[in-house]
Amino acid sequence: xxxxxxxxxxxRIRGMKGRLxxxxxxxxxxxxxxxxxxxxxxxxxxxxxxxEKASVRFSGMSCIETAVRNDFxxxxxxxxxxxxxxxxxxxxxxxxxRWDVQNIKTILRxxxxxAPAPEIMDCLVPAGELDEVTLAELVKxxxxxxxxxxLATWRIPYAQPLTRSFKEYFERQDxxxxxxxxxxxxxxxxxxxxxxxxxxxxILRLMIMAEIDVTNLKTVLKLIxxxxxxxxxxxxxxxxxxxxxxAKLQSLVRTGSIEAAVKQLKGTPYExxxxxxxxxxxxxxxxxxxxxLDKYLIKKGVSQFFKDPLSIALAVGYLxxxxxxxxxxxxxxxxxxxxxxxxxLREELLYV
Amino acid sequence: xxxxxxxxxxLLKKRAQIRLAEQGxxxxxxxxxxxxxxxxxxxxxxxxSREKLELVAETAQRSLIVALAVDxxxxxxxxxxxxRKGFTLDIRGKNVMGVPVPVIEKxxxxxxxxxxxxxxIGVSGRIDEVxxxxxxxxxxxxxxxxTETSLKxxxxxxxxxxxRVNALEQVLIPDLKRQExxxxxTIDEREREDLFRLKKVKKIIQRKKIAPQSRDRT
Numbered sequence: 001x002x003x004x005x006x007x008x009x010x011x012r013i014r015g016m017k018g019r020l021x022x023x024x025x026x027x028x029x030x031x032x033x034x035x036x037x038x039x040x041x042x043x044x045x046x047x048x049x050x051x052e053k054a055s056v057r058f059s060g061m062s063c064i065e066t067a068v069r070n071d072f073x074x075x076x077x078x079x080x081x082x083x084x085x086x087x088x089x090x091x092x093x094x095x096x097x098r099w100d101v102q103n104i105k106t107i108l109r110x111x112x113x114x115a116p117a118p119e120i121m122d123c124l125v126p127a128g129e130l131d132e133v134t135l136a137e138l139v140k141x142x143x144x145x146x147x148x149x150x151l152a153t154w155r156i157p158y159a160q161p162l163t164r165s166f167k168e169y170f171e172r173q174d175x176x177x178x179x180x181x182x183x184x185x186x187x188x189x190x191x192x193x194x195x196x197x198x199x200x201x202x203i204l205r206l207m208i209m210a211e212i213d214v215t216n217l218k219t220v221l222k223l224i225x226x227x228x229x230x231x232x233x234x235x236x237x238x239x240x241x242x243x244x245x246x247a248k249l250q251s252l253v254r255t256g257s258i259e260a261a262v263k264q265l266k267g268t269p270y271e272x273x274x275x276x277x278x279x280x281x282x283x284x285x286x287x288x289x290x291x292x293l294d295k296y297l298i299k300k301g302v303s304q305f306f307k308d309p310l311s312i313a314l315a316v317g318y319l320x321x322x323x324x325x326x327x328x329x330x331x332x333x334x335x336x337x338x339x340x341x342x343x344x345l346r347e348e349l350l351y352v
Numbered sequence: 353x354x355x356x357x358x359x360x361x362x363l364l365k366k367r368a369q370i371r372l373a374e375q376g377x378x379x380x381x382x383x384x385x386x387x388x389x390x391x392x393x394x395x396x397x398x399x400x401s402r403e404k405l406e407l408v409a410e411t412a413q414r415s416l417i418v419a420l421a422v423d424x425x426x427x428x429x430x431x432x433x434x435x436r437k438g439f440t441l442d443i444r445g446k447n448v449m450g451v452p453v454p455v456i457e458k459x460x461x462x463x464x465x466x467x468x469x470x471x472x473i474g475v476s477g478r479i480d481e482v483x484x485x486x487x488x489x490x491x492x493x494x495x496x497x498x499t500e501t502s503l504k505x506x507x508x509x510x511x512x513x514x515x516r517v518n519a520l521e522q523v524l525i526p527d528l529k530r531q532e533x534x535x536x537x538t539i540d541e542r543e544r545e546d547l548f549r550l551k552k553v554k555k556i557i558q559r560k561k562i563a564p565q566s567r568d569r570t
Binding site for chain 2: 065069101102105106109110112113115120122123124125175176179180182183215218219221222223226228236238285286287289290291327330331333334335338340348
């Protein structure tokens with residue numbers, strides 16, 4: 001095992017953090033009258049290079065979206081480059097795995113309906129372990145089976161759950177069977193990787209467990225809204241949450257109403273959901289509750305900056321801060337294209 | 353005026369034609385009244401559904417913008433791969449005053465989150481909301497397709513009937529009446545000429561009868 005030079009990584013990530021847009025920069029973006037104005041303003045920030053590259057092929061919203069996405073991807077690749085060959089690489093890869101899962105799901109969905117390869121490629125974000133070349137090769141495969149076979153040939157861990165569930169998928173012709181297996185495996189695999197008492201392991205484990213909680217809560221809300229039977233809830237829930245175990249989650253589903261479920265969260269870290277306006281519960285508008293949960297997770301992620309600087313905490317904090325930043329830029333730009341008022345735009349922003 | 357034979361036979365024919373045209377016009381007017389009644393009945397439901405559709409489309413568009421902004425367009429497109437499915441609708445036809453209008457099978461196209469084809473774990477509630485609202489919009493579009501097509505067809509038929517009534521009222525019947533009048537006038541004229549001619553002949557005959565008597569007397 002190679003000892004991690006956190007001093008070097010710390011310095012580099014702090015440098016990258018310094019280039020993140022602060023409140024003033026976001027305010028300037030909000031005050032721009034249109035999407036072109038946002039683009040000009042972004043050219044005065046660290047997004048300049050990506051905006052210039054993207055403007056060759058795209059204009060307006062597509063240009064901003066592509067530039068922001070590419071900047072997001074390259075930031076993670078940069079971090080991976082700084083820790084290459086070190087023990088910390090494992091942790092960074094765990095953090096980036098969510099994009100691999102998303103990309104594999106997109107490829108499987110595309111292959112399931114025989115979508116053209118370029119169309120599938122356009123929907124991939126090569127921010128994870130699977131780079132663009134690997135993803136392109138997967139997209140070239142003729143069907144779902146070949147994609148899974150290729151993943152198995154390359155000994156990519158995600159092939160395991162997919163191979164195990166393929167028979168069921170084939171018999172039922174039901175893609176979610178593969179997706180559930182992949183989702184479950186990705187969280188189990190991540191928790192497996194951060195077993196042990198090391199400080200870095202603890203930091204990552206707590207973050208992943210919090211993410212499992214939030215994902216489960218979102219699933220519970222969906223199950224309640226769709227009046228799913230409580231005894232079937234187990235198959236959609238993930239194990240390994242920090243504050244909400246399966247029994248508690250199932251009891252939430254059994255309440256049968258979103259308001260009652262939120263009330264039952266008293267005493268957990270998620271009791272803040274009780275402050276959500278009552279009409280949200282009446283209209284069962286779960287996207288508003290999800291937004292509060294996302295904010296909670298982002299705040300928790302960004303707060304890692306204040307933990308031990310000579311640990312993986314800084315990288316975790318940076319990844320969440322960057323995610324928050326690109327989401328906010330996208331929200332501002334989209335709202336500008338749709339002529340949404342400034343007040344509504346500020347309501348839509350995730351966490352500034 | 354077209355060439356018309358000013359005969360009694362022709363006059364009788366023209367009168368029969370006028371009667372038939374007036375009967376046709378009255379029937380078409382009755383059909384038009386019935387079509388108008390049916391048209392307005394459907395129009396009420398169409399305008400209600402249109403308003404509802406506009407409202408649903410607006411909220412769906414708003415949800416789409418929010419989902420595109422927060423979840424990124426690639427996540428949305430990826431979810432759309434999973435939900436991309438065709439659907440079949442059973443369309444039959446019915447007759448309203450002789451106008452064939454479609455009857456589309458009432459089928460609910462909105463699906464539950466378990467039927468959309470993606471895992472509910474990995475897709476955000478915002479994307480779910482977009483799918484839900486666009487499915488609701490699709491339901492209304494199918495509903496409107498039936499009523500709007502009926503409305504269009506009834507409207508078309510109404511226009512055609514109106515044109516027919518106008519053609520009968522403004523062109524055919526006045527033409528036939530003019531011809532009837534012409535024949536009547538011509539026949540009357542001819543009768544008067546005949547009468548005059550007969551009187552003239554009678555006078556000549558009488559004059560011829562009187563002339564030999566007076567010659568004999570002298």
